[in-house]
Amino acid sequence: MMSSIEAFRADTCAWLEANCPASQRGPARDGELVWGGSRVEFLNEDQRLWFERMRERGWFCPDWPTAYGGGGLSPEEDAVLQQEMKRLKCRPPQINLGIWMLGPVLLEYGTEEQKQRLLPPMARGEVRWCQGFSEPNAGSDLASLRTAAVDAGDHFVVNGSKIWTSYGDKSDWMYCLVRTDPQAAKKQEGISLVVLDMHAEGVEARPIDLISGKSAFCEVFFDNVKVPKDNLIGPLNGGWTLAKRLLQHERSAMSKFGDFCLPNHFDLMEIVNRYLPPDRQTPSDIALRARAQSLALDEQAYNLTVQRMGQQARAGQDVSGIAAIMKLVHTEQEKQKFELLVDVMGHRALGWEGDEFGEQELAISKAWLLSYTQTISGGSSEVQLNVIAKRVLQLPDAPKGGAQ
Amino acid sequence: MSLIYNEEQRMLLDTAQEFFAERSPVSALRALRDRGDELGFEPAVWQEMTELGWSAIPFPENLGGLAFGYTGMGAVFESAGRHLSASPLLSSIVLCGSVLELGGSEPQQEQWLGELITGSKRLALAVDEGARHAPDQVSLSAVPTDTGFQLDGQKVMVVDGLQADGWIVAACTGQTADAISLFIVPAGTVGVEVQPQRLIDARNTARVSFTHVQVAPEQLIGELDRGAAILERALDRGRACLAAELQGACESLFQTTLEYLRTRVQFDVPIGSFQALQHRAAWMHVELELARSSLMAALAALDADDAQAAQRVSLAKWKVGQMADRVSGEAIQMHGGIGVTDELDVGLYFKRIRVLQALLGDADYHLARGYQDNRSSH
Numbered sequence: 109m110m111s112s113i114e115a116f117r118a119d120t121c122a123w124l125e126a127n128c129p130a131s132q133r134g135p136a137r138d139g140e141l142v143w144g145g146s147r148v149e150f151l152n153e154d155q156r157l158w159f160e161r162m163r164e165r166g167w168f169c170p171d172w173p174t175a176y177g178g179g180g181l182s183p184e185e186d187a188v189l190q191q192e193m194k195r196l197k198c199r200p201p202q203i204n205l206g207i208w209m210l211g212p213v214l215l216e217y218g219t220e221e222q223k224q225r226l227l228p229p230m231a232r233g234e235v236r237w238c239q240g241f242s243e244p245n246a247g248s249d250l251a252s253l254r255t256a257a258v259d260a261g262d263h264f265v266v267n268g269s270k271i272w273t274s275y276g277d278k279s280d281w282m283y284c285l286v287r288t289d290p291q292a293a294k295k296q297e298g299i300s301l302v303v304l305d306m307h308a309e310g311v312e313a314r315p316i317d318l319i320s321g322k323s324a325f326c327e328v329f330f331d332n333v334k335v336p337k338d339n340l341i342g343p344l345n346g347g348w349t350l351a352k353r354l355l356q357h358e359r360s361a362m363s364k365f366g367d368f369c370l371p372n373h374f375d376l377m378e379i380v381n382r383y384l385p386p387d388r389q390t391p392s393d394i395a396l397r398a399r400a401q402s403l404a405l406d407e408q409a410y411n412l413t414v415q416r417m418g419q420q421a422r423a424g425q426d427v428s429g430i431a432a433i434m435k436l437v438h439t440e441q442e443k444q445k446f447e448l449l450v451d452v453m454g455h456r457a458l459g460w461e462g463d464e465f466g467e468q469e470l471a472i473s474k475a476w477l478l479s480y481t482q483t484i485s486g487g488s489s490e491v492q493l494n495v496i497a498k499r500v501l502q503l504p505d506a507p508k509g510g511a512q
Numbered sequence: 513m514s515l516i517y518n519e520e521q522r523m524l525l526d527t528a529q530e531f532f533a534e535r536s537p538v539s540a541l542r543a544l545r546d547r548g549d550e551l552g553f554e555p556a557v558w559q560e561m562t563e564l565g566w567s568a569i570p571f572p573e574n575l576g577g578l579a580f581g582y583t584g585m586g587a588v589f590e591s592a593g594r595h596l597s598a599s600p601l602l603s604s605i606v607l608c609g610s611v612l613e614l615g616g617s618e619p620q621q622e623q624w625l626g627e628l629i630t631g632s633k634r635l636a637l638a639v640d641e642g643a644r645h646a647p648d649q650v651s652l653s654a655v656p657t658d659t660g661f662q663l664d665g666q667k668v669m670v671v672d673g674l675q676a677d678g679w680i681v682a683a684c685t686g687q688t689a690d691a692i693s694l695f696i697v698p699a700g701t702v703g704v705e706v707q708p709q710r711l712i713d714a715r716n717t718a719r720v721s722f723t724h725v726q727v728a729p730e731q732l733i734g735e736l737d738r739g740a741a742i743l744e745r746a747l748d749r750g751r752a753c754l755a756a757e758l759q760g761a762c763e764s765l766f767q768t769t770l771e772y773l774r775t776r777v778q779f780d781v782p783i784g785s786f787q788a789l790q791h792r793a794a795w796m797h798v799e800l801e802l803a804r805s806s807l808m809a810a811l812a813a814l815d816a817d818d819a820q821a822a823q824r825v826s827l828a829k830w831k832v833g834q835m836a837d838r839v840s841g842e843a844i845q846m847h848g849g850i851g852v853t854d855e856l857d858v859g860l861y862f863k864r865i866r867v868l869q870a871l872l873g874d875a876d877y878h879l880a881r882g883y884q885d886n887r888s889s890h
C-alpha cells in the first residue's frame with residue numbers, strides 16, 4: 109500500500125509531467141519569467157498554458173486554504189509539490205510579490221473581510237503587487253519613514269513618497285508602511301501597514317535611472333491619496349511588527365527567485381587570461397594576476413561556505429552565525445571582482461553602448477556599475493556588520509545614534 | 513564532500529579540547545619558555561597523547577594505525593592551537609610518518625613507524641634551506657660514493673629538530689631541481705651538527721648541518737631522484753594540520769578579544785559598543801567563517817585522496833593564513849596597551865600564529881600555488 113503522501117507525490121509528478129510544457133523548465137533568462145497582474149503579458153503560448161493550468165489548480169498558492177483561492181495543500185503536500193517542481197525544473201508559473209510576501213501576512217493578521225476581498229484575486233494572479241517601504245529619507249533607518257496617513261473619518265489621506273519600489277509603474281496595488289502617529293514615543297510605534305490601489309487618484313510612479321542605466325526601480329509619489337480604512341492591515345500603529353514579518357518572507361521569496369534566474373556569472377580567471385596574455389609579465393600584469401588569484405580563491409572560500417551552511421543546517425546545527433555573513437560577503441566580493449575586471453580590461457570595460465564594444469564587454473560595464481547597488485540594497489554592508497556585531501558576536505549596544 | 517565533523521570526529525574534538533585545556537594550557541607553554549626548555553614540549557604530555565591513540569590516527573591499519581583520517585587529525589590540531597599546546601605530532605607523525613608511509617620500504621616502516629606511533633622515538637623533517645619555504649629549491653647535495661651517498665649542506669626551520677632520534681632529509685641528487693631524494697639519517701651519525709634556532713614562539717626549531725655525512729643505500733626512502741612527489745604529499749598533510757592549528761588559535765584569540773570588548777570600559781561605556789570596533793570585529797568573524805570552510809575542504813580532500821587535494825590545501829593555508837593576519841593583528845590593537853605586554857597571553861598567540869603562518873609556506877606562497885593547481889585541474 110502506498111501511503112497517501114506517496115500517492116500524492118505520484119499524482120503530482122504525473123500531472124506536472126503532463127502539464128508543464130518543456131519550454132517552461134530550466135532556468136530563465138532575464139525577462140523570461142511571467143509577472144502576474146492586471147496587465148499580465150506572455151512571451152509565448154507555452155507560458156500562457158503553464159500559467160493558466162497552475163492557476164486552475166490553485167497552485168499559485170498551493171498551501172493557502174481553498175476558501176481564499178489556494179490549493180488547500182497540507183505542509184507535507186506543499187513540500188512534496190515544491191520538491192517535484194524542483195526535480196522536474198519547472199519554473200514558477202508567475203512571479204508575484206503579493207503571494208510570496210503579503211499573502212502570508214494577510215493570512216496571519218488580516219480580517220476575514222480583507223482575506224475574502226484581497227486573497228482570491230491574488231491567488232488568480234490578477235493583481236500585481238509592489239512594496240512601499242523605503243523613502244528618500246528612510247533607507248537603512250527604515251523606521252524613520254515619514255509618508256503620512258491622516259485620519260479623515262472613513263479613510264486615511266496619504267501624502268509623501270516611496271523610493272526603490274521595484275516595478276512601481278507596472279503594479280496594481282502596493283502594500284505600504286505609513287506614519288499614523290507622528291507623536292509616538294518611539295518612531296517604530298507610530299507606523300501602520302496599509303494596502304493601496306496604484307491606479308487611485310494622486311498616485312504617480314516614476315522609473316529611476318541608475319548609474320547603470322534603466323532599472324525596474326521607481327519613485328512613487330502620493331498627493332492626497334484616499335485610502336479606505338478597510339485597507340489598514342493589522343492594528344493601527346502596529347505596522348512595524350508586520351513589516352519585520354514581511355521582510356522574513358522577502359528572504360525566502362528572493363531565494364525562490366534566485367533559483368530560477370540564470371546567474372549573470374562571469375568567470376574571473378577566464379576573462380583575466382583573455383585580456384592579459386599569459387606569456388607577458390609586465391609589473392602591472394604581475395600585480396593584476398596576484399589580485400585576480402586572491403579574488404578567485406576568496407570566491408572558492410565563499411562557495412565552500414555556502415556548502416558548509418547547507419550541511420550544518422541538515423545536521424540540525426545552528427547556522428545563524430554563517431547565514432549572517434552571506435549577503436555581505438557575496439556582494440562585497442562581486443564588487444571587488446568587477447573592480448578588478450575594470451582594471452584588467454582597461455577601457456574595454458568602460459564602454460556604454462555601440463558596436464565598438466563586444467556584448468560581454470558592455471555587460472561587464474553594466475554589471476560593474478550594478479555591483480554598487482548590491483552592497484546597498486536589501487540591508488547595506490554596514491547594516492549587515494551591525495547585525496553580525498550585535499546578534500552574532502553579542503557586542504553591547506552603541507551609546508546613542510547607532511543603527512539597530 | 514563533508515565540510516563538517518561527523519559524530520566520531522566531534523567526540524574526538526571534545527576529548528582533545530578537554531585534554532589540552534587540562535594537561536597543556538597556555539601557562540604550560542609560558543613555563544617552558546621561561547625556563548628556556550630546549551625540547552619545547554613536555555614528554556609526559558606527548559606520552560599521554562600517544563596513549564590516547566592520536567599518533568596512530570592517520571596511518572592505515574596494516575601499519576599499526578587507526579585509519580581515522582586527516583579530518584580527525586584536524587580536530588586534534590585545532591584543539592592544540594586553541595591552547596598553544598606543544599607536541600611533536602606535526603614533525604614526527606604527520607610529516608615524517610607520512611614520508612615513511614608513502615615512500616618507505618617495509619624494513620624502514622618496521623624499524624621506525626611503530627616507535628614513532630608509541631612515541632619512544634621521534635623524527636624531524638629537514639627541507640628548507642633559505643629564509644622562505646621553498647621545497648623545490650634544495651641545494652643540500654647527496655653524491656654517490658662506493659658505499660652509498662655523501663650528504664653536504666644545511667637545513668633550517670627544522671621543526672622539533674633538537675634532540676630528535678633522526679632526520680628525514682631532502683637532498684638534491686641530480687642535475688635538475690626536481691631530482692630530489694629523501695634520506696633518513698639517525699641521530700649520532702658522524703658529521704651531523706644540530707643548533708637551536710630560537711624563534712619568537714619558543715618551540716623546538718633547529719638548524720641542522722651535514723658535513724661529509726655518509727649514508728648507506730638502505731637509508732634512501734623511495735626511489736632515487738623521485739622524492740619530490742612523496743615529499744609534496746607529506747608537506748600537504750602538514751600544511752592542512754598547520755591550518756587547523758592556526759584556525760584553533762585564532763578562534764580562541766578572537767573569543768578572548770570579544771570578551772575584552774564587552775568588558776573593558778572607556779568613556780563610561782564598554783569599548784565593544786563603539787561601531788568603529790564592532791565593524792572590525794564583524795569582519796574578523798566573516799574571515800573566520802570563510803577560513804573554516806576552506807580548512808574543512810582541505811581536510812576532506814586529503815581523506816578522499818582527491819586529485820584536487822593540493823589545490824584545496826593551498827586554498828586553506830592561504831585563506832587561514834590571511835585570516836590569521838587580520839585576527840591576530842586586531843587582537844593586539846583592540847587590547848590596546850595591555851595587548852603589547854608579555855603579561856597577557858595575547859602576545860603568545862600572536863607570536864605562535866606568525867610562526868605557523870610561515871611554516872610550510874605562507875599566504876603568498878600558497879596564493880600562487882593554489883591558483884596554478886586550480887588551473888591545471890580544469
